[in-house]
Amino acid sequence: MTESVDIDRFTAWLRAFAGAIHEHAAELTELDSAIGDADHGSNMDRGMTAVAAALDADEFASAPALFKKVGMTLVSSVGGASGPLYGTFFLRFGGALGEGDADVTALGAALHAGIDGIVQRGKAEVGDKTMVDAWMPAVQAYDDARGDGLAAALRAAAEAAARGRDSATPLVAHKGRASYLGERSAGHQDPGATSTVLLIESAAATLAAS
Amino acid sequence: MTESVDIDRFTAWLRAFAGAIHEHAAELTELDSAIGDADHGSNMDRGMTAVAAALDADEFASAPALFKKVGMTLVSSVGGASGPLYGTFFLRFGGALGEGDADVTALGAALHAGIDGIVQRGKAEVGDKTMVDAWMPAVQAYDDARGDGLAAALRAAAEAAARGRDSATPLVAHKGRASYLGERSAGHQDPGATSTVLLIESAAATLAAS
Amino acid sequence: MKKLINEPADVVSQALIGIEAAHGDRLRIDHEHKVIYRNGPPRAGKVGLVSGGGTGHEPLHGGYVGVGMLDAACCGEVFTSPVPDQMLAATAAVDGGAGVLHIVKNYTGDVMNFEMAAELAADNGTEVRSIVVDDDVAVQDSLYTAGRRGVGTTVLLEKLVGAAAESGRPLDQLLELATRINSVGRSMGLALTSCTVPAAGRPTFELGDDEMELGIGIHGEPGRSRVPLASAAEAAQLLVDPVLGDLPYGTGDAVIAMVNGMGGTPLLELYLMYGEVHRLLQQAGIHVARCLVGNYITSLDMAGCSVTLVKADEELLALWDAPVDTPALRWS
Amino acid sequence: MKKLINEPADVVSQALIGIEAAHGDRLRIDHEHKVIYRNGPPRAGKVGLVSGGGTGHEPLHGGYVGVGMLDAACCGEVFTSPVPDQMLAATAAVDGGAGVLHIVKNYTGDVMNFEMAAELAADNGTEVRSIVVDDDVAVQDSLYTAGRRGVGTTVLLEKLVGAAAESGRPLDQLLELATRINSVGRSMGLALTSCTVPAAGRPTFELGDDEMELGIGIHGEPGRSRVPLASAAEAAQLLVDPVLGDLPYGTGDAVIAMVNGMGGTPLLELYLMYGEVHRLLQQAGIHVARCLVGNYITSLDMAGCSVTLVKADEELLALWDAPVDTPALRWS
């Protein structure tokens, strides 16, 4: 049986992410204080609170419609760097999904599309110390574990994202606000990579059947 | 023998006062922080440093000439409330002295003249919590002890000034910057009364033969 | 102490060097007397306006020297009144034959030093009048005290009387106008933090994280009372109520309103406060005909603000709208 | 946290209420989109100028909306770029048929959000060009990084390009002008204290009593390096040297100079700093043709300052001198 993700699971994912962001908002802002402008937590919390409200208010006929709303909501409520980046991710992610449920392959393709959007918008590469450092190894690990099923692939992705996040900590930032610090950015954990790990961990916790 | 004060002793008094002010400048400013604007020490120090420089630069033919210079120097260098008040004191004090040396009576008359100037300028009464609270009992004590000679009269004046200063501490200020504090001024020692005590103590230490 | 200065003792003289460098096209500085003048000689027949006071209240007074406002500003040491020599020099320099008005904030030191200067100027044959501004409702006024402090109304008065002087109004009428403005001007301020006087090197008063000082002046004097830190809405009420309570106001009365920062509070907060103040005035049926929001009479680096209202009739509004061309107020 | 605010989340919307109350005679606020407009419809044939960014830099940008400067300013959350919806609404509203120029400070978030808005506006048929200001010499520029931040030059550019737009210059020429101004504008800043973001509630960074941050931006980001607290003279050198070192300057070159306060530093210190900066420029043979001293692009309540120099030829000086009528810059 090929497991597939329906719109309820996608919704659960988004709610779980909103919850995780809310819970970790102070921590994200704290990380952003060290190498940014002390707002990543409040930015993301504002955005995901708006997304949760949109979920409450509307029924969505399909995953593409759902993620279009999510992406637009983030773009219009977050601002800063993370708004366009997460917004673009969800817009592209949803655009790559079909109308029906998504299996492990379709989900992988959608993740790739979303990440491509982030890279196109932000022009960051792995090693620039941004959320891309969490995303890239995550999708790589997902691809590698895809044969073991959705749950395994998502679990592998979440673990790889966390490793990617940590691998960026000693680096000097080359993109985003942290780059202004030059050498002083080294040794600090990137806030955007940290929220990305929360997103993928939420996916692992919600998208696959337990 | 009636002891009398010559211009060298007057000069010594002023130098002693300048030294005492310099030594206590931080303390005076500290007192002024509590109920004023944190400048009485620096004001008086600026003024008496200018006076000391004037003493270095010039020879004075008579006490009136000396004190005119002192008064004008204070008026033109101190500013604030204490500049016109101390300046007026010395202008009137000097104006009341004769050309020759001053005996205990002449000195008393000059003190009265100086204090009258302070009251005229500042319109404060005893109990308003100003330097007048030190001056008034001081000159009263001086008058009372005049019969015992200059040294005794000045000593009595210094002690009375200190008591006057202390008696004003529990009071609510009605004049000067401290009056803006209303009830909150009570319990704080008045900076101007404190510098007045230094002036009279310096007189006791220098004007009479030891 | 964290300040962009060199030696504390040189703050005033070095700031004057900067003011000259920045505004040499319009201002002239007498560095010896620490007086800021408009460029050019006094205008014959125009009353000269001289103000001054301690330094640390910028842009007051130097920023208000120029066409339509002051002719000269005397700069004392930080928070210390200037000395009579300074006002005497300024008075002589700006007298165009029509006399000179001294604009004095009611602080014992300022009053006494200006008084001495006025006496000396009169001896020299210059006609001098003085207006002593005393608008601070935080201070109880009485015959037996030093009276109210002079604060925010000074800014508005300098603009209004400056416009009248520019139009050639004679000295006694200017004094009358100034007296009238002072009688309808009221202010109240609060501080969130103390300021730090350069020569003292540390904050004048200590204030807990959850406290603020209500009824402060502009010299870092502690306020009238210490109250719990309040929201902007509550703070506005704490300032507006005593200001309104101190004068009879009728519905439809017009005012010129100023929400003024004490130097360390950013414009963002001042605008937010202005919104609160404006709302309260509307509720009280008062019409804000003109307003100023910004740092106009400050207390070094103090965080906080003050509210000033001057009741305004058509004449005052016309004077307000008259052109002004100074470093800190400029319109035409 | 000591601020004159109510709820941290309401700071921007409530400040806009205050701005409207204070400047309703000249400005119009779209509260839904948090956009500040000049009153009145767009002028046919005039290019619309739209800027914006995070709030907390006041008077930038809202204080620069008015004749001779911006047509609209989009207000993001505190220190957070506005979102594309805002710029899209502003772009549509100010388009008088001659297109719209976006003035963007080079911060990743601002650039991406303005980019999305420009794409959407283009889809709607509006011609949009964007100038991305990147003048901060504290940041090493390279192809592989986010590049320099956009700071003080933005203020001067908004004035200069605003004057050109007012005179009817077409969109592509305005972009050319803006590009040229950006290429001759350089800035450098330092902080004596951190600012406090309302939503965070405490200072963004800790700084010892004897330290300062050199090479800060305008968002409370820590600076490029932490150095011992310096005198004004030394601080001026630390700011002027890298600014001058970054462009070839010849003797007699003219500049428009700005000594800008970060929000918590009083004017007194800024003038003193300006004196130091002016002296250093004179020593370097540079002619300060025009200058600004004050709080023009701030970082909430941060104490500190920045120096901006824009090399100016006759054309730029004429644009500088052209009339401007906004809440924060006003002359004629």
Ligand SMILES: Nc1ncnc2c1ncn2[C@@H]1O[C@H](COP(=O)(O)OP(=O)(O)O)[C@@H](O)[C@H]1O
């Ligand atoms: N060019 C970029 N590409 C990818 N991610 C980026 C880029 N710039 C910044 N980021 C991410 O955005 C995060 C900061 O987001 P946030 O604090 O919300 O925005 P801002 O930096 O505008 O305040 C960074 O930690 C980083 O992971």
Ligand SMILES: Nc1ncnc2c1ncn2[C@@H]1O[C@H](COP(=O)(O)OP(=O)(O)O)[C@@H](O)[C@H]1O
């Ligand atoms: N009206 C007055 N009459 C007499 N003394 C006064 C009067 N007003 C103030 N003083 C004295 O002046 C002192 C303050 O002097 P100072 O701090 O130098 O001036 P300022 O108050 O202008 O800063 C007070 O402590 C008080 O003793």
Ligand SMILES: [Mg+2]
């Ligand atoms: Mg951030």
Ligand SMILES: [Mg+2]
């Ligand atoms: Mg004092």
Ligand SMILES: [Mg+2]
């Ligand atoms: Mg004083």
Ligand SMILES: [Mg+2]
């Ligand atoms: Mg941000």
